[in-house]
Amino acid sequence: VLHVTLASATSGDLIGRLGSRLESVSATCSTTSAEKVAAEVAATLARAGVTAWVAVPGMPESWLPDGAIPETAYLDLARDVTAGRLGCVELAALAVAETGSLMTHGSREIRQLAMLSDVQLLLVRAADVVADLDQAAAAISAMQPPPPHFSFVTGASRTSDIERTLAIGVHGPSQLYVMVVDQ
């Protein structure tokens, strides 16, 4: 079954699986190279209609286009949900092909940036795409020091609490973009 076959899959298979899983939850997944990633990020933010964006520390400077605003200014904007369309760009530690999930383990400040955004853009290195949740658990258990707080993000903030009708963006991002960076 699923995670058994995935365990022996190639990196390309895993990325394909990750992408189709993300598509099934209305997220967008693309693959890019380290050279092109900055331009792709800029294009994605523009396509998503982002009016201001922030970059979470932790990824190579060269991966980011110009134009990020400081964290304090971003958090000020986030107080009012109608103030604009906020984007947050972050590097995920892992991606899980089985479920189409991105694992992030940022600090409280970083999580605020991510969860108060309208558009979340998560980058992940191709080498960090693992087959299934079991491999993810093993990788997390091996982290030193162990992350005090981590999440699997699989899509946007969604609810079906009113008449079982799907609606997005109830608290956090209403759109999730994922970019697999092949180095």
Added chain:
Amino acid sequence: MSADIGLEEALADATLQATLQNFQHRWRASRDTAMAEVDFDRLKVRLKAAKRAVLDDMDASIAGFAASARATGAIVHEAATAEEAVRYMLDLTRNRGLKMAIKSKSMVSEEIGLSPALEEAGVEVVETDLGEWIIQLSGQRPSHMVLPAIHKNKAQVLGLLRRADPDLPEDATIEDMVLAARGYMRSRFLAADVGITGANAAIVEDGRLMIVTNEGNGRLTTTQPGLQVTFVGVEKLIPTIADAMTQLRLLARSATAQHMTSYVTFFRGDDPGRELHIVLVDNGRRSLRARPEKEEALQCIRCGACANVCPAFQVVGGHVFGHIYTGAIGLVVSPELNGLQSVAEAQSLCLSCNACATVCPVDIPLPAQILEVRRDVVAANGLKWNKAAGFRILRHPILFRLCARTLGLAAPVVRAVEPMLRRLPGLRAQTSWRRLPLPAARPLPGRWRRLQRAMDRHREPSSPIGYFAGCITETIHPETGTANARLLYRLGYEPTLLRQHCCGLPASNSGDWETARVIARQTIQAIEASVVAEIVSGANSCVAAVAADYQALFRADPEWQRRATLASARLVDMTTFLARPANLDKLRVVAAGAAPLEVTYHDSCQSLTALGLKSEGRRILEAVGCELVEMPTCEECCGFGGSFAFEHPQVAERLAERKLAAAKDTSTAVLVTDNSGCVMHLDAAARMGGSLRAVHLVDLVAQRLGANL
């Protein structure tokens, strides 16, 4: 809580009924698709093993988790009772001067009554899960563990949200409402001085907690306020992170038919800038652990799947079917967590159809556990007078037959006044939707003797076999008994009628185990007294009862348990019997040339889930030249449930109606099933109008072979 929906109100609410029915059907289809991606049985075994390890030494697991959590800097408090858990929060509130709490969805906080206590102490409590917020605004209890506001329609939700946000227009769409909630919640998230959460799992190995939310409110609540209090029932412990992954695979699929929930958050005490308090709530869980026949319920992961397939839940909703925890698991755990009386009424709504057990991701034997609760309720509150009187009669075969005979002779009179009975307000619920099932003037034993004399005249060499009729066939549908006999003769057997009047199922299903044991002993003795080795029966619920229920009835009596096992081994249902290759071959030969007939098939609950029959009945139909037109809902309960149809006639009526409507959609004229109870129930309802008839498989097969034997 007067705001909650009562039974009568639920039955009268067509919108609610349609909502729940649509939801269950949609859930079932997408859950099955999602579950097909994984090896459900293997994952169940893995998760059960993990939960078992915790339950095997609950105290050590709790101590282990507390130690790991404290090592990360979390402040761990063990609360023995709901009051203790609430007091901890109230003390913290007072000491820290807390003003505003944001909450992510937590069933245990509902169980202990946390929010009302905090509000009384002057704290503004904001439920951040949209469904929970709607419920909070309405002053009701959640009606479903995963979908708390499933009983509210869009207009009702809008009315409630406009109380919080008067700017919402009267014609607001669902999208507008969600955006309004986003704005309202954003300001609360930023202003709150404490976050309160529950947990889907508490991981022993590293003192970590797991929260699963689609909205992301769990991630926000564990991020934004610097102070956090997590309430977790001690049954949520799980040994390792790897085990939590197994739980995730089953939880998302079982709860919302997703392969993964949008946000799964893991956290512990060493998150810089935040202070974490963990309140480990017992509140009756150790008492539940001490009851061997119920303790498996502590493996529950609160996915709500048991409610999503429950036929009675589909009709009445979670305010009626459960207490704080709804659905089958709610009936099982509430006595220990919130007192036996909390589900004294609700437990009577279980039909023992077993649907919940088939989807439970940790294989909890819910139907059997609900019968334990029912027994406890009867022990505490007594039986209703009419049941008590009925069971007194049922204990004595002679008295029972005398009553059935008398009623049978009076049946023409009852039939004559039946239209009048339908108009009597007190009897309308029982009579408006069905022809009352009444005993026949001539019950089976007399008919059997006559038939046997006729058969003996053209006797051919044949093999002896026993026949177990069951009370419905003996008294109400004796023609099924004679059809059975003719069929057996035709297949080369010589049937002997077992001297038996009832298997005891009506009593055990009603919580009167004392009576059930008396009758079960009579049945076992009747089987033991039979000189023929194999005994067949068309009463599949009875066959299942002898096999499974008797083991529970005689739990404290190994000798009778052993005798029950031996008796059960000799009893076989007619469906299994006819589906044996040799019998199928004979059927094919004898039925060759019968005119084609289109029929639809209802899988009776006991046949499907207790006896494991699925293809057998269909193969028999095919052998006798029937063409099957399937109903999509062929596996849903028809609403009979033994005495259920008389105790809750309006619920039974709705379920019969739905089954008959599905059968009519197939455009066939015959609804076939292999359980005498379902036949009695469905045919009684079908005869109120239209040409559709419910027929026992055995009757149909006998008809197909020609009445002339």
